[in-house]
Amino acid sequence: xxxxxxxxxxxxxxxxxxxxxxxxxxxxxxxxxxxxxxxxxxxxxxxxxxxxxxxxxxxxxxxxxxxxxxxxxxxxxxxxxxxxxxxxxxxxxxxxxxxxxxxxxxxxxxxxxxxxxxxxxxxxxxxxxxxxxxxxxxxxxxxxxxxxxxxxxxxxxxxxxxxxxxxxxxxxxxxxxxxxxxxxxxxxxxxxxxxxxxxxxxxxxxxxxxxxxxxxxxxxxxxxxxxxxxxxxxxxxxxxxxxxxxxxxxxxxxxxxxxxxxxxxxxxxxxxxxxxxxxxxxxxxxxxxxxxxxxxxxxxxxxxxxxxxxxxxxxxxxxxxxxxxxxxx
Amino acid sequence: xxxxxxxxxxxxxxxxxxxxxxxxxxxxxxxxxxxxxxxxxxxxxxxxxxxxxxxxxxxxxxxxxxxxxxxxxxxxxxxxxxxxxxxxxxxxxxxxxxxxxxxxxxxxxxxxxxxxxxxxxxxxxxxxxxxxxxxxxxxxxxxxxxxxxxxxxxxxxxxxxxxxxxxxxxxxxxxxxxxxxxxxxxxxxxxxxxxxxxxxxxxxxxxxxxxxxxxxxxxxxxxxxxxxxxxxxxxxxxxxxxxxxxxxxxxxxxxxxxxxxxxxx
Numbered sequence: 001x002x003x004x005x006x007x008x009x010x011x012x013x014x015x016x017x018x019x020x021x022x023x024x025x026x027x028x029x030x031x032x033x034x035x036x037x038x039x040x041x042x043x044x045x046x047x048x049x050x051x052x053x054x055x056x057x058x059x060x061x062x063x064x065x066x067x068x069x070x071x072x073x074x075x076x077x078x079x080x081x082x083x084x085x086x087x088x089x090x091x092x093x094x095x096x097x098x099x100x101x102x103x104x105x106x107x108x109x110x111x112x113x114x115x116x117x118x119x120x121x122x123x124x125x126x127x128x129x130x131x132x133x134x135x136x137x138x139x140x141x142x143x144x145x146x147x148x149x150x151x152x153x154x155x156x157x158x159x160x161x162x163x164x165x166x167x168x169x170x171x172x173x174x175x176x177x178x179x180x181x182x183x184x185x186x187x188x189x190x191x192x193x194x195x196x197x198x199x200x201x202x203x204x205x206x207x208x209x210x211x212x213x214x215x216x217x218x219x220x221x222x223x224x225x226x227x228x229x230x231x232x233x234x235x236x237x238x239x240x241x242x243x244x245x246x247x248x249x250x251x252x253x254x255x256x257x258x259x260x261x262x263x264x265x266x267x268x269x270x271x272x273x274x275x276x277x278x279x280x281x282x283x284x285x286x287x288x289x290x291x292x293x294x295x296x297x298x299x300x301x302x303x304x305x306x307x308x309x310x311x312x313x314x315x316x317x318x319x320x321x322x323x324x325x326x327x328x329x
Numbered sequence: 330x331x332x333x334x335x336x337x338x339x340x341x342x343x344x345x346x347x348x349x350x351x352x353x354x355x356x357x358x359x360x361x362x363x364x365x366x367x368x369x370x371x372x373x374x375x376x377x378x379x380x381x382x383x384x385x386x387x388x389x390x391x392x393x394x395x396x397x398x399x400x401x402x403x404x405x406x407x408x409x410x411x412x413x414x415x416x417x418x419x420x421x422x423x424x425x426x427x428x429x430x431x432x433x434x435x436x437x438x439x440x441x442x443x444x445x446x447x448x449x450x451x452x453x454x455x456x457x458x459x460x461x462x463x464x465x466x467x468x469x470x471x472x473x474x475x476x477x478x479x480x481x482x483x484x485x486x487x488x489x490x491x492x493x494x495x496x497x498x499x500x501x502x503x504x505x506x507x508x509x510x511x512x513x514x515x516x517x518x519x520x521x522x523x524x525x526x527x528x529x530x531x532x533x534x535x536x537x538x539x540x541x542x543x544x545x546x547x548x549x550x551x552x553x554x555x556x557x558x559x560x561x562x563x564x565x566x567x568x569x570x571x572x573x574x575x576x577x578x579x580x581x582x583x584x585x586x587x588x589x590x591x592x593x594x
Contacts, residue, residue, distance in 0.1 A: 010451055182446025186454070187429075187436040190422075194430040197419035204378055204413075206405030206434035206497060215440075262421070316423075316475050323472060 016178050023170050027163060038162035041234055043275045044169035045227045050255040050267030051180040052223025057253075058262040059184060060216035061196025062111045063120040065249055066127030070107065070221045072244035074100045074228020076134055079146035079239050082232075089152040089168070093229045100225020101218050103130075108217035112210055127249065135241040145240030149232050165235050172230055176223055177268065183219065184264050192216055193262065247289060251278060254292045258299050260308025269307050331356045331501055331533050332377065332409075335388040339376055339557075346372040347383075348557040356500075359527070359534045361548035361565070363541070365577055369557040370537045371414055374503050378411045379404040392500060406434050410499035412490045414506050414537075418478045425474040427489060428461045431496030461496060467529075468492045468522055484515045488522065495526055503535045508543055516540060520547060545569070553577065 008015040031037055049071060056062050077099045078092035087095075110122040134140045151160040152168060159165050183189055191212050194202035199209045232239050251274060259270025274292070281288050303310050332354040339347040347369045354360055362370050375381045377389055379401035389397045396404050410431075419427050436457070438450050465471045468488045473481060478489060487507060494502055507523070508516045520543060527534060538544050544551060545565045553561040553568060555577040561568055568574055583591065 010448060012446055012451075178446065179444060182450075183444055186438070186443035186446075186450060187433055188440060188443045190426055190430045191433055193422050193426065194419055194433075197421055198417045200380060200401070201413065201417035201419070202430070203401035204380075204405050204411050205431045205493070206402050207430070208400075208402045320473075320476060 012178065012181060016174050020171065020174055023174070024167070027166055031163070034162045037166045038235075039275070039279055041162060041166045041169040043272055044166070044173035045231050045234070046252070046255060046271040046275045047173050047268050048176045048227035048230070049224050049252055050259065050271040051177055052220035052227070052267075053252055053256045054220075054259075054261070054263075054267035055180060055184065055192070055223070056216045056220040057256055058260070058266055059189060059192040059196060060213060061192075061262075062213060062216060063116060064107065064111075064123040064217070064220075065120045065246070065253070066107055066123030066125070066130075067220070067224050067252060068244050068246070068249040069127030069130035070100050070103050070224040071228040071231075071248075071252075072127075072130055072134060072241070073103050074225030075232040075239045075244070076140055076146075076228075077225070078229040078232035079149055080140065082149050083141070083146055088150060089229065089233045092232070093172075093226060096225045096229035096232075097222045098225075100228065101222045103225075104218040104221020105214065107221065108214040111213050111217065124246070124249075127244075128246070131241050131244050134244075140241075143241065145238055146232075147236075147238045149237030149239070151233055151235055151237065160235055162235055165233075169230050169234070172226065176226065180223070180267075181264060188212070188215070196262070250289065250292055250296075254296050256306075257296050258306055260306030260310070260312075261304075263306060263308030263312060266306055266308040273307075330354065330390070331392055332535075333388075333390040334377065335390075337373070337376060337387045337389065338384040339372055339381060339387075340384060345557050347376060350554070350557070350559050352552065352559070354501075354533065354535065356533050357531070358550060359536065359548050361544035361551040362535060362537045362554060363539070363544055363551060363568075364554035368554040368577075370554055371505055372557075373554065374411060374505055374535075374537065377404075378409060378503065405497070408498070408500040409503070410494040410497055410501070411503040412494050412505055412507060414509070416486055416490050418486055418490060418493075420477070420479040422478060423475050424470055424478055424481070424489060425458065425461060425465065427478050428465060428492050428496045429457060431493035432457055432461060434497055464492050464496060467526070484511055484519075487511065487515075487519060491519075491523070491526070495530060495532075498530065499532070501533045501535070503537075505537050506539065507536065508538060508540050516543060523547070 027037055027040065053067055056064055074096040077096040081087040081092045081095060107123055107126055111119055114122055135143055151158060151165060159168050191207045194205065194207055195209050195212050203209050255270035255274045256267050258274060259268065260266030281291060299306055330353050334350060334352040337347055337350040337352065350373065362373065364370050372381065376383050379396065379399050383389065383397060387397060391407055391409055394407055396407065419430065437453055442450055462471060462474060465474055468491060470485060470488055470492065473485065481489060491507065508519055511519060524547065526532065536544065536548060548565060550563065551565050551568045552559060553574050560573045560577060561571045
């Protein structure tokens with residue numbers, strides 16, 4: 001087992017190929033109807049957003065409540081490119097990632113001077129401004145939304161039903177997770193954490209604080225933009241400004257907080273759980289926000305590092321005890 | 330000269346925290362900086378390391394580079410490391426990550442390498458980690474490597490801060506009260522580790538310290554600041570007998586006439 005772990009650590013790609021094969025088989029074994037496939041695609045999309053949000057919020061410690069705006073930018077880049085240029089997912093996805101990255105840059109600028117709740121307000125304003133801009137722009141079809149965004153066709157096979165679209169969303173999610181893991185486990189991830197913990201101290205160690213804040217924002221914006229594009233093409237291919245409100249943002253935040261801020265698996269665990277819970281509580285629509293608000297509050301009170309941190313702590317404590325306890329007794 | 334300041338000045342409003350300080354430090358020296366509270370010692374550190382911007386007219390040179398208006402991370406890159414009076418540990422990071430982030434400027438791979446996650450990176454990360462573990466066992470924290478920094482005791486935190494500052498292989502290490510709050514045994518231990526580190530890495534040191542024993546035992550030369558001005562400089566024995574220094578710490582001895590005047594008012 002240790003040897004297997006070591007191989008995975010050296011060739012992280014292998015692990016992802018194994019995960020890919022397993023996830024390819026999941027639908028045929030477990031899913032009984034189309035709706036479950038749809039939910040699975042949605043989970044994939046949410047994982048991408050949450051993994052990105054974890055970079056900027058969990059690792060770099062910059063509170064951003066405007067991420068849903070960038071998600072909207074990704075979606076509407078895809079939507080508008082289809083509407084005016086007739087492009088498919090393979091063109092709109094890179095374009096959405098690129099443009100979302102530019103927006104991420106803009107969102108990073110306030111973080112140079114603002115902190116905590118003030119930064120949250122600034123980014124909240126930014127995110128809402130984007131949504132309102134879309135809602136009132138005829139170019140973006142305003143409140144009609146963009147519909148009939150096509151699904152991609154590979155080798156003549158259209159991926160136009162939820163059960164097929166899962167095979168598009170899932171690999172993209174795996175690629176996104178792969179990138180987030182690579183970044184966060186490298187020196188860049190460590191620098192992000194240092195900036196989160198103490199910017200002055202980080203600067204004294206030679207870490208360029210502004211550059212890393214910018215990097216974190218741009219990276220996570222690219223994740224959100226990519227997720228937005230995948231969401232836009234999700235069957236039935238319909239996007240509307242109301243899909244990008246603060247409510248969605250709270251859900252994304254709940255994912256990251258619940259899964260574990262600053263934990264490499266945090267966003268992923270959280271995205272899976274919260275998306276399923278969100279779906280199960282649909283009949284209780286009026287209470288949904290209440291439930292997620294409470295989830296955030298209770299997680300922060302009793303499990304400040306979320307599920308991921310909780311599990312981590314258990315293993316580290318046990319290892320530490322076996323190491324030092326054996327030595328002292 | 331490794332570090333040189335010329336007419337270094339910094340005013341906060343009307344208060345001249347540092348007033349025209351000329352400071353010269355050759356390589357391989359251990360220099361102590363002492364002075365009463367509020368005399369500008371920490372401000373001096375903050376100016377040199379780029380945390381504060383000095384007032385116009387000042388000049389700071391480090392290792393042949395003009396660093397007067399450089400941002401702190403540039404100064405850090407040039408090989409000037411420092412610790413903080415309030416430690417500023419990365420509380421919520423593991424001990425090993427604390428030290429490894431101190432190594433940041435020396436990491437051999439680029440950002441693009443990191444994003445694509447090539448195998449070469451994990452090899453390099455491994456060697457960095459081994460090197461940092463060596464450093465940790467040198468200061469005696471190897472067993473605690475995976476614990477959160479916030480779980481360490483006060484003395485261990487001081488050692489960790491030291492290890493983090495040295496991780497980047499600096500040329501000059503500036504320590505802001507490294508022994509504050511330590512028991513005498515721990516102070517001796519810390520000083521022993523400090524001296525071994527200095528020899529091993531060929532460091533030049535500047536130490537701000539209120540425990541005079543530390544300053545007198547380890548420093549080859551001492552600079553005394555008072556009200557932002559340099560009032561004395563010399564070997565520890567010279568400083569001990571310097572009237573200006575005694576005055577700054579204990580006040581001036583008054584004769585009868587002066588005393589009478591002071592009491593009348």
